[in-house]
Amino acid sequence: MSDLSGYTPERTDWGRFALRWGLFVILGLFALWYLAPLFVMLTTSVKTLEEIRTGSLIALPREITFEPWAKAWSQACSGITCEGLRPYFFNSILLAVPSVAISTVIGALNGYVIAQWRFRGADTIFALLLFGCFIPFQVVLLPMAKMLGLLGLAGTIPGLMLVHVVYGIGFTTLFFRNFYVTIPADLLKAAKVDGAGFLRIFVSIFLPLSVPIVVVSIIWQFTQIWNDFLFGVSFSSAGSQPVTVALNNIVNSTTGVKEYNVDMAAAIIAALPTLLVYVVAGKYFIRGLTAGSVKG
Amino acid sequence: MARLTLEKLGKRYGRVQALSDIDLAIETGEFVVFVGPSGCGKSTLLRCIAGLEEISEGELAFDGERVNELTPAERGVAMVFQSYALYPHMTVYENMAFGLRLAKAGKGAVEERVREAARMLQLEPLLDRLPRQLSGGQRQRVAIGRAIVRDPRVFLFDEPLSNLDAALRVQTRIEIAGLHERMAETTMIYVTHDQVEAMTLADRIVVLRDGRVEQVGAPMELYHHPANTFVARFIGSPSMNLLAAEPTDAGVQVKGFAPTPLTAPPGARGLSLGVRPENLRLAEDGETPFYEGDASLVEKLGESQLVYFDMGAEAEPLVARLPGALPAKKGDRMRLATDPEALRLFDDAGQAVRAG
Numbered sequence: 001m002s003d004l005s006g007y008t009p010e011r012t013d014w015g016r017f018a019l020r021w022g023l024f025v026i027l028g029l030f031a032l033w034y035l036a037p038l039f040v041m042l043t044t045s046v047k048t049l050e051e052i053r054t055g056s057l058i059a060l061p062r063e064i065t066f067e068p069w070a071k072a073w074s075q076a077c078s079g080i081t082c083e084g085l086r087p088y089f090f091n092s093i094l095l096a097v098p099s100v101a102i103s104t105v106i107g108a109l110n111g112y113v114i115a116q117w118r119f120r121g122a123d124t125i126f127a128l129l130l131f132g133c134f135i136p137f138q139v140v141l142l143p144m145a146k147m148l149g150l151l152g153l154a155g156t157i158p159g160l161m162l163v164h165v166v167y168g169i170g171f172t173t174l175f176f177r178n179f180y181v182t183i184p185a186d187l188l189k190a191a192k193v194d195g196a197g198f199l200r201i202f203v204s205i206f207l208p209l210s211v212p213i214v215v216v217s218i219i220w221q222f223t224q225i226w227n228d229f230l231f232g233v234s235f236s237s238a239g240s241q242p243v244t245v246a247l248n249n250i251v252n253s254t255t256g257v258k259e260y261n262v263d264m265a266a267a268i269i270a271a272l273p274t275l276l277v278y279v280v281a282g283k284y285f286i287r288g289l290t291a292g293s294v295k296g
Numbered sequence: 297m298a299r300l301t302l303e304k305l306g307k308r309y310g311r312v313q314a315l316s317d318i319d320l321a322i323e324t325g326e327f328v329v330f331v332g333p334s335g336c337g338k339s340t341l342l343r344c345i346a347g348l349e350e351i352s353e354g355e356l357a358f359d360g361e362r363v364n365e366l367t368p369a370e371r372g373v374a375m376v377f378q379s380y381a382l383y384p385h386m387t388v389y390e391n392m393a394f395g396l397r398l399a400k401a402g403k404g405a406v407e408e409r410v411r412e413a414a415r416m417l418q419l420e421p422l423l424d425r426l427p428r429q430l431s432g433g434q435r436q437r438v439a440i441g442r443a444i445v446r447d448p449r450v451f452l453f454d455e456p457l458s459n460l461d462a463a464l465r466v467q468t469r470i471e472i473a474g475l476h477e478r479m480a481e482t483t484m485i486y487v488t489h490d491q492v493e494a495m496t497l498a499d500r501i502v503v504l505r506d507g508r509v510e511q512v513g514a515p516m517e518l519y520h521h522p523a524n525t526f527v528a529r530f531i532g533s534p535s536m537n538l539l540a541a542e543p544t545d546a547g548v549q550v551k552g553f554a555p556t557p558l559t560a561p562p563g564a565r566g567l568s569l570g571v572r573p574e575n576l577r578l579a580e581d582g583e584t585p586f587y588e589g590d591a592s593l594v595e596k597l598g599e600s601q602l603v604y605f606d607m608g609a610e611a612e613p614l615v616a617r618l619p620g621a622l623p624a625k626k627g628d629r630m631r632l633a634t635d636p637e638a639l640r641l642f643d644d645a646g647q648a649v650r651a652g
Contacts, residue, residue, distance in 0.1 A: 186381035189348050194395035194442075195369030204394070208385045 045069065045264035052260050068261035072269060076262055078249030085266055087239075088246030092226060093273075095157050095242055099164040100221040106165070107172020107217060108210065112202050114173070115180035116188050126177060132170035137230050140167075148235060155237030163235055164225045171224075172217045179213040180206065215284035223274050243270045297481045298358040298372070298449035299324045300345065306353030307340055307507075314340045315507040318354070322500075327476050327484045331494040331530070332504035338487045339454055341504070345485060346373050346452050358449060369399070374443035375452040378459060380435045382427040382442070388414075389423040392442045399446070413441040416478075433464045440475070451479070453486040457493065473497055491531055495519070503527050525646040528570050534602060534615050537576075538642070541569040548641060553587045557636045566644030573602065575638035576616035578631065585631035587614065594624050603630065 040057060045068055047061045055062070074084035113119070114126050144163055145154070153159030183206070191201045232242040241249075247270045251263045278285070300322040307315040315337045322328050330338040343349040345356060347368035356364055363371050374395075382391050389410055396406045414420045417437045427435055436456060443451060453472070457465045473496070476484055488494055494501050495515045503510040503518065503526070511523040515531075522528035522536075529535040539550040543564055546555035550569050560567055579585040592613060593604040598620055605614040616632055618624060641649040 184379055184381065186377045186379045187383065189343075189346075190375070190377060190381035190442075191383075191394075192348060193346060193368040193373060193375045194446075195367070195398040196394075200398065205383055 041264045041268055045261050045268060047261055049257065049259060049261060068259070069265040069269070071259075072250070072262045072266035076250045076259075076266060077253060078246050079253055085243060085246055085250070085269055088241050088243045089269065091157060091240060092243040095160055095164070096222055096225045096273075099161045099168070099225050100218055102161075103165045103168035103172050103221050104214060104217045106169055107174075108176045108207070108214070109202070110169065110173040111176025111178075111180050112206055114177045116183070116185065116206075117198070126173070129170045129173045132167075133174065137167075141230075141234055145235065155235070155240060157236075157240045160231060160235050160240065160242070163231050164221075164228070167231075168221050168224065171220060175213050175217050175220070176210070179210065183209065212284055215281045219277055219281055219285050222277050226274050246270075297324060298483055299360070300450065300483060300485075301357045301360070302345075302354065303357075304354035305341075305344065305351060305356060307337075307344055307349060308352040313507060315344070316353075318509055320502065320509065320512065322483060322485065324483055325481050327486065327497060327499045328502060329486045329488060329494040329498035329500075330502050330504060331488055331491060332510075333530075334489060336504040337507040338489075338504050340507075342375075342452055342454055342485060342487045345450070346375050347371050369395075372446075372449035373452055374446050374448035374450075375454065376436075376439045376443050376456045378455040380427070380439045380459075382435055382438055384427055387424050387426055388419060388430070388438050388441075391427070391438055392445050395442065395446045409445045409447075410441075413444045416444070417441050432460055433468065436460060436468060437471075440472075444475075444479075448482065451482050451484040453484070455488055456486075457488070457490075469493060469496060491533065495531070501531075503530060521648070522570075522640065523648050525568060525570070525642050528640065528642070528648075532572055534573050534617070536570045536572045536640070537612075537614050538568045538570050539607070539614070540611070541567045541641070543567065552589075554584055556586075556639055558639055558641050560641065561643075561649060564643060564649070567649075568642040568646070570640035570642060571634055571638060573615040573617040576614075576618075576632045576634050578618065578622070579633035583631075583633055586634045587632045589614075589630065589632075591624060591626055591628045591630055594626055594628075596620065605630075 043059070043061055044052060044057075046064045046066065047055070048063070048065055048067075051062060072085055074086050075082055076084045110129070114122050148154045148159045148162070151159070151162075153162060187205060188201060191205050196204065226242075227244065228242070229244045229248070232245045233248075236242065236245060247266055250266050300320070302318050302320040305315065305318040305320075306313065318341060330341060332338050340349060344351050347363070347366060347370075351364050355362055358371060368375070383394065386394065392410045392413060393406050396409060401409070410423075411420070414423055417440060419434070419437055419441055422430060422434060422438075427438065430438065436459075439456070456472070457468055460468060472486075476482075476497070486493070486497060498515055500512060501515055501518055502512050505526055511518060511527045513521075518527055518531045522531060525538055529538065539553070541548050541550045541556075543549075543560035544555060548558040548560050548567060548569060549555040556569065558569075576586075587605070589605045591603045592606040595602040595604075600617050600620045601622065601624060603616045603618055603624055605616070607614055616630075624630070643649050
């Protein structure tokens, strides 16, 4: 038996209690710190301009109005047009959904080949793709502009799509490769013996096992592409701008009185889809990120 | 249902020669076991036969037809893996049906074959379960079932019992032996590092070392007439005693032992005399002992006991398997005898010398 003479349960329990609540308080403070801007944005977006001018920044709205939201969505002016965020919001959807889908599928195939169909130079190719993740956006701006020009895609949504797919492949390949190396090699062999070929094994065996990592890839890529500003502002033209660029234009192109409530509403609208993706799939995101390490 | 012939088969990984010059013929319906220490190439050889590894040299033929370039499915092989390798997201039924569906078997045929295999392996109540809801033994049976339903020409086993606990291993071993009896027409190849599995299951054993075949033969043939010291020590437990011996006028003799009636070929040097522990017994009164010495260690196994005799610092101890009822303890003086027919002689290269 080990020596228990120095053990006093009350004291230890009290220490654990204090530690636990201390942690809660600290984490709560952090949460407040991060939620404060959202709180200000939400309250400001439903106040009238009059109230914003006269009231305090952190005061709750005296009367709630959704006028600023409607204006942000369909009437706010960016530059010379006054169509609100709506057309640009749909531009972003049109851009993000296919880009996310394409880069995820390519990443899954890449990861599958690199992890399970070992070939000469597989590690080198993986290392190069990984290196691609670390290339700063600014470095590729000029060469990419030249490329898009040559392809005739300059200033179009498909052009922007191409940029995001190419930039995303490094990340998606990394996700899927790391996930697929944890799947035992015997599974692939068993499927081969069963008569399945390269694509059949991918579709019937590997994809159904990939749900957690597909979710990771979708969240990551969607967030990246939806939130991107630099590529959006560099490679789009008047009609094809994504929502982030439009938001910037709306906020920066007011004349006369600054409509803070409209700006705040517009910013929240622009951020909603990524929030939604996290809320819906966040649980899987954490699970997927740790899936590889848990299994070993 | 195929006769396999391997001719000068070899496998290279870059500069590493994993297998070389494998010549082997396996008859239809035969149960052949590849056995050897880890890294000997037995699993590589199995994967070459399965079509999972490319064959670098030589030819592999099923029923006289070259199959080197064919896929596993085209060769008509089925395989049971050490890790079971069941598809984790498919039910037991779907696991077994997967190969059949790929082979474009009709829906009715798939159902019939899967049900039949499930009945044979007592898997019927488990058909709707997922692999993670099964025990190790059940998973192994599903893996076997998945192989059976395809009615393969060649049935391959890659260390199928290694992941099971001891009791289940014995039970599954007996089931596999029964399977071989029921599927008498199907050629089976089984890889293991466990010589007990090899002895109990095989029609013929292929002993491999460093990518080469050391000996091929029936289990008892390998046990009684090992071609070299490697096979002699690998087959049988505990291993055969190998004692450095010299030719003398009276016959081959081990220093400190009685001379044997074996005669060595002229000019032979560096001989080893082999005798299995179970072929040593206590000398009867008046009999000239083969060896007399003090027991340095006694291991009681129940029905028998292993008695060790110190052979000096460099040599391994001599082991004798004596009846368990014998009152023996460490330090006892013992007189051991053996029968001359049980003695084996090996030359300096470790090759068996057929003693005259």
